[in-house]
Amino acid sequence: MxxxxxxxxxxxxxxxxxxxxxxxxxxxxxxxxxxxxxxxxxxxxxxxxxxxxxxxxxFRRLDVSNIKATQLAPPPRSTIGWPNVQVDGDESVTAEDYLSAPLRNVFSKLERLDILRDVQVLTLDGLSVTAGLVHDILNNPSYSVRILSLREVQNLNEHELCQALQYACRRSRPKGTPRLKGLYFFSPRDKSPLEVKETSRCSTPTSPADVAAAWNMRSHTALTTALAEESETWYTRRGQQFSRKLEGDWASTLLACDGIIAFDAVLCGGPRHYNSSAYGKVDLEALRAAGSPIGVPQINVATHAVDGCAGCGSAPEGWTTWGENNFSSDIGRFPLLTPPPLHSSNLSATMCPEGHSVKTRLSTVIQGDQEKARFIPRCFDCLRDRYCSGCHRWWCETCYIGAYGPGGSQSGASNLVSNSLSPNNIENQDSGHRIQHGLCAGGKCSLPCLSNTMDANSEGPA
Structure with missing residues (x-):
């Protein structure tokens, strides 16, 4: 210029x-x-x-996912077992050292430059990360990370990661530890502009069948992308929130870290879990007798976000509403929202829904229930046979006991505990079922199911 x-x-x-x-x-x-x-x-x-x-x-916010030095090189074909990798002068390393060697070398250089202690928001999405490395980030005083993103990482043992998190949040932990306040793990990572360009690139079809298949694929991709981008997770997007199966003991981990470390997931608040505020308020024996699934875990990670019950408009455990609860003492109720904030490492900034205030109480900013950012978190076991994957309607345990409630399977009205019946509640009274094959019973819901909406964490009826 x-x-x-x-x-x-x-x-x-x-x-x-x-x-x-x-x-x-x-x-x-x-x-x-x-x-x-x-x-x-x-x-x-x-x-x-x-x-x-x-x-x-x-360097308060550091994203090393696109740095070449952090990428794990594939081992040579002639190598038996794990190849020797130079890690801090040691030429003989274990599998743990090999898998975490690129990141450890980068962190070692940052520490020598006196930069590592300034990093508060660290993004390691898609990289080779081990549970031992996460343990060091949690417990090593050289790290000052407050927000950590481990979305779609490789070579990470989830069971060992859960153990490391539970150890960091143990009751006998030193005062002021862990410094980590938020962990992104369950949600998919943000796509870079290069990845979006490569995804949209398609070869030119030649035959009519290839043209039709290409347009179908483009339509499906465009619809999936639009559904993922237009709505915010949990507060706006309804239905299943995760597309992957959770392998570790995440329910116990979230419970152990409650109030200490927040996640991009929350625990299910269904009344059949003992951590629920509605535990003991619903007759579980009546639910079992009415055909509700048995063997529901004592605690479970919520995988779906739903609106209020089609019958009563709420749920036995109530809503999770941003701004109406004491944030400092109940951070486990609010999930971290993607993407991580650019200009803040404050935990409330990572949880604040779009268009809402971080510091001011919601009741003083927005008037009316329709504008409140809220949702009801539920797991698959608490929605089984109660949730329509087409229109996202569902019935809570108070309004709908089950298909075989008191009075027999032919009495659909007897399955409703509430005194007032809305038009949504009296449909399909002949069979007593509300949901069949994941959709509204009796063909009431004509919306197509684009994907398998049953939770990947569940392996079928108990």
């Missing part, structure tokens, strides 16, 4: 440096740059190097 002759030479050469010397401008600019670009900027001159390496806010 040509220099403006009207400006002094000193301003022309140092305009960018003077602009970024403002800490406010620097803290709001660097989150939009990749780590590679920030380091390249620091290598341009001594002034920029001092500015980059001596400003804590520059």
């Amino acid at each position: 040509a220099k403006d002759p009207q400006l002094p030479t000193e301003i022309q050469q140092n305009a960018l440096f003077q602009l970024l010397s403002n800490s406010l401008v620097l803290s709001h600019t660097t989150p939009y740059l990749s780590s590679h670009d920030v380091l390249k900027l620091g290598a341009t001159s001594r002034g920029f190097r001092f500015l980059i390496y001596h400003s804590p806010q520059v």
Whole structure:
């Protein structure tokens, strides 16, 4: 770009440096740059190097998922077992060391540069991460990470990860630990612009059958992308929230970390779980006698977000409403929302729904129940035979006991405990069923089921 002759030479050469010397401008600019670009900027001159390496806010948010040095190289075909990898001068390493070697080497360099202690939001999505490395991030005083993202990571043993989290949140833990306050793990990672471009790229079909198949695939991809992007998880998007099976003991982990570490998932509040506020308020024996599934876990991770019951408009455990609960003492009720915030490491900022206030109580900002950000978290076992995957309607344990409630299977009205019957409640009274094959009974719901909406964490009826 040509220099403006009207400006002094000193301003022309140092305009960018003077602009970024403002800490406010620097803290709001660097989150939009990749780590590679920030380091390249620091290598341009001594002034920029001092500015980059001596400003804590520059590396407050660190995303190393796209750095080449963090990628795990595939082992040679001729290698039997795990190849020897240079890790801090040790030429003989274990499988744990090999799988975490790229990240450990990067973190070691950051520590030598006195940068690691400034990182508060760390993103490791898609990388090779081991439970031992996460254990170090939780317990090693060299790390100051408050928000950690481990979405779609590789080579991570979920059972060992759960053990590491439960150990970090044990009652005998040192005061002020763990420093970690939020963990992203269950939701899918954010796609980079390059990945979106590669996904949309398609070869040109030749035959009519290939043309039809290509358009069907494009329509399905566009619809899936639109459904995923237009609605916010939990508060706006209804139905199943996760597309993967959970392998670790995550229910016990979320319960052990309650009030200490928040996750992008919450526990189910159904009345058949002992952690529910409605536990003991519903006759479980009547539910079993009416054909409701038995063998429901004592605690379980919520996998679905639903609206109020089609009968009573709520649920026995009530709603999870942003802003109406004491956030500081009940953070386990609110999930972390994607993507992680760019300009804050505050836990409330990661949980705040779009368009709502972080600091102000919701009741003083928005009036009316229709505008409140709220949802009801449920697991698959608490929605089985109660939830329509087409229209997302469901019936709670108070309004609908089961298909074989008191009075026999031919008395559909006897299955309703509530005194007032709405039009949604009196449908299909001949069979007593509300849901059949995952849809509203009697063919009342004509919406197609785009995918298998049954939760991947469930392996069928108990």
